[in-house]
Structure formats: structure tokens, C-alpha cells
Amino acid sequence: MILTVTMNPSVDISYPLETLTVDSVNRVKTVSKTAGGKGLNVTRVINELGGKVTATGVLGGHLGRFIMEQLDHANIPHQFYSIMEETRNSIALLHDKGQQTEILEAGPTITKQEAAGFLVEFEQLLSTAEWLTISGSLPKGLGSGFYSHLIRSANEKKIPSLLDTSGAALKAALESEHKPTLIKPNLSEINELLGIELDSDQPNDVKAALSDSLFQGVEWIVVTLGGEGAIVKKGNQFYKALIPKVEVVNPVGSGDATIAGLAYAFSQGSSTEEIIKTGMTTGILNALESTTGHIATTRFYDIYEQVEISTY
Incomplete structure (x- = not known):
């Protein structure tokens, strides 16, 4: 089973506008x-791919109940810890031929008692998990090292973890002695972490950056490059993923779909190339749909066969 953690969930609202x-x-x-x-x-x-998954995190108020009802309707198992404050809204304005403007509420503040209560439930859920994904921002009330705590618990049970976050939470996880198995930063996040300025036209410089001591102990680094694919470091080997050009409908959630594809492929015992191709494919499939966090599995193999993986 893949256990997914969402500590700052939301009701995602998409408003499509011509202008x-x-x-x-x-x-x-x-x-x-x-x-x-x-x-x-x-x-x-992950659920649409046919993977066995359970969702956890914290939810509160009527928006929290809406989220649980949505998961129930999709027959997705979940075990969230209830908090007093209201879960947030996240609004995306899709406009002017592919532009996207987001309005993101900060969300609730988690108390020390709520954080402790969640950790008790998290430890129980880990007893049935084989893989762990941790995604998104941390709500107010939780320190930047909170994800490191979750990763430590997973590592102690030999459960690999995929971490997709940014800023202080990502830096804290990288500086901790308890490393995630995989991280998925984009180039902007790499630049922020290392205080450099790289772009996708500098693959050798990106390669050197990923060899920085900050990333020591992280087995997989997947650097997403939008429509240009990704650069992947697995151990000491580097890969370039090239993806087909598509007509993007809604890019929101494509990075999350990439993590889902990676986690699913890991859970299936796939090869390195298959793992990368699956992650790229699910990211593209999400971009082809108007609904965030959704893929058309009937198109999976058509896109999968167009993803090219090379070493460099």
C-alpha cells in the first residue's frame, strides 16, 4: 500500500476564462x-492507475467534510486526523491561452496537540504501508522539520519515501540525517536551495548542481523541466527524459501526477527507465485533462511510448 500525506489539503477550484x-x-x-x-x-x-493507496493528513470544518465525501465517492481509502480550524480553498484562474493565476489561502493553524495526535495515527498507518509520499506545503503551526520527522519514522520501518515540497521544508529534509528516497524539485527550487542561477540549457551545470553535498544520501532526484521533460539523478547515474509536445488543457497538478506515477511504478517493482517513463507519462496525461489530479488511463501507453529516456 502507498500512504500519501497531505498536511495542507484544500478544495481546489478552477475558473476557466478566455481573458x-x-x-x-x-x-x-x-x-x-x-x-x-x-x-x-x-x-x-495512484488510484486511477489501479494502485493500492490510503490518504492521510489533517482536515477540518465543512470543507474538510467535503474532501472526505469526495474521496468516499471515488472509493479512495482515507484516514485523516480532525482539526478544529477550517481546511482552505485554492483557486486557479485559467486564462488567456494557457496562463494560470493562483489564489492560495494560507489554511489552518495546527496546534501542538493536533500535531501530536496526527503523529500517533501516522505511526499506526505506517505499519501497513510499503511506500510513502509527502506532498505540498506545511500548515501554520508545524515547524519546517515536520516532514523530516515523518521521513525518520518511515526510514526506521524501511519504508521508502517520495518528498515533493519546497522552501524551508525541503531544505530541512535535505539537511536532516534522515533522507527521503526521492525528491522532485524544479530548477527554480534547485536555484533557491543552492543560491545559483541555472536554466534547462545548461544540462552539465545542472548535473554538477545535483552532485552538491546538500543532496548527499538522496537516491533519486527528479528535476522537472515542464514541457522539456526532466533531468533525473539516480545514485551516480544521470538520465534525460524527453516528452512529446502536447496541447496543454490544464497544467495544475501535473507535478503531483508525476509523483503518483513514480510511486506507482516503484510499487510495481519497475526498472529505472520504466519508473521515469511512468512519472513523465502521468504528468503529461494530467495536463491533457480539465480536471486537476486526473488522468485518462486509456491514453497511457500511447504517451508512454513517446517518452524517450537517455543517459548522459
Whole structure:
């Protein structure tokens, strides 16, 4: 079973607009509201792939109940810890031929008692897990080292972990002695971590950056490059993933779908190349759908065969 952690879930609301007009009224014809937060996008895609998955994290208020109802409707197992404050909304304005403007609420503040209660339930859930994914931001009230605590618990039980976060939480995990198995930063996050300025036209410099001592002990580093694919470091070997050009419908959640594909492929005992190709494929499939955190599995092998993996 893959255990997915979402500590700052949300109700994801997408408003498609032909043109966003500032300081005026913008009317939308269709609205999408889904159980969201990066980890829940991961959860849905794993479920659609046929993987065995359980979602956990913290939820509160009527928005928290909405999320649980959505998961129940999709027959996705979940065990969330209840908190007093309301779960947040995350709004995406999709406008002007592929542009995306996001409005993200900060979300609830987690008390020390709630954090401790969640950790008790998390330890119980780990007893049935084989893989762990941790995604997204940390809510207020939890220190930047909170994910490191979860990873330590997983490592003690020899459960590999895939971490997809940024900023202080990512840096704390990398500086901890308890390393995640995989991280999925983009180039901006690599630049922020190391205080450098790289772009995708500098593959050898990216390769050197990923060999920095900060990443020592992390077996897999998947650096996503948007439409240009990804650069992947696995152990001491580097790979380049090239992906087909597609007509993007909704890019929101594609990074989460990538994590889902990677986790699913790991759980299936796939080879290194198969793992990378699966992650790239699910990320693309998400971008082809209007619904965030959703893929059309009927198109999986068509896209999969177009993903090219090479070593360098």
C-alpha cells in the first residue's frame, strides 16, 4: 500500500476564462471543485492507475467534510486526523491561452496537540504501508522539520519515501540525517536551495548542481523541466527524459501526477527507465485533462511510448 500525506489539503477550484480582466467582473461558465492539495492529487492518480493507496493528513470544518465525501465517492481509502480550524480553498484562474493565476489561502493553524495526535495515527498507518509520499506545503503551526520527522519514522520501518515540497521544508529534509528516497524539485527550487542561477540549457551545470553535498544520501532526484521533460539523478547515474509536445488543457497538478506515477511504478517493482517513463507519462496525461489530479488511463501507453529516456 502507498500512504500519501497531505498536511495542507484544500478544495481546489478552477475558473476557466478566455481573458482575465483586472478590476472588473469576470464571469465563468463552468467551475471545477475537487478534493485538492498536492497529496490528494497524487492519491487520485495512484488510484486511477489501479494502485493500492490510503490518504492521510489533517482536515477540518465543512470543507474538510467535503474532501472526505469526495474521496468516499471515488472509493479512495482515507484516514485523516480532525482539526478544529477550517481546511482552505485554492483557486486557479485559467486564462488567456494557457496562463494560470493562483489564489492560495494560507489554511489552518495546527496546534501542538493536533500535531501530536496526527503523529500517533501516522505511526499506526505506517505499519501497513510499503511506500510513502509527502506532498505540498506545511500548515501554520508545524515547524519546517515536520516532514523530516515523518521521513525518520518511515526510514526506521524501511519504508521508502517520495518528498515533493519546497522552501524551508525541503531544505530541512535535505539537511536532516534522515533522507527521503526521492525528491522532485524544479530548477527554480534547485536555484533557491543552492543560491545559483541555472536554466534547462545548461544540462552539465545542472548535473554538477545535483552532485552538491546538500543532496548527499538522496537516491533519486527528479528535476522537472515542464514541457522539456526532466533531468533525473539516480545514485551516480544521470538520465534525460524527453516528452512529446502536447496541447496543454490544464497544467495544475501535473507535478503531483508525476509523483503518483513514480510511486506507482516503484510499487510495481519497475526498472529505472520504466519508473521515469511512468512519472513523465502521468504528468503529461494530467495536463491533457480539465480536471486537476486526473488522468485518462486509456491514453497511457500511447504517451508512454513517446517518452524517450537517455543517459548522459
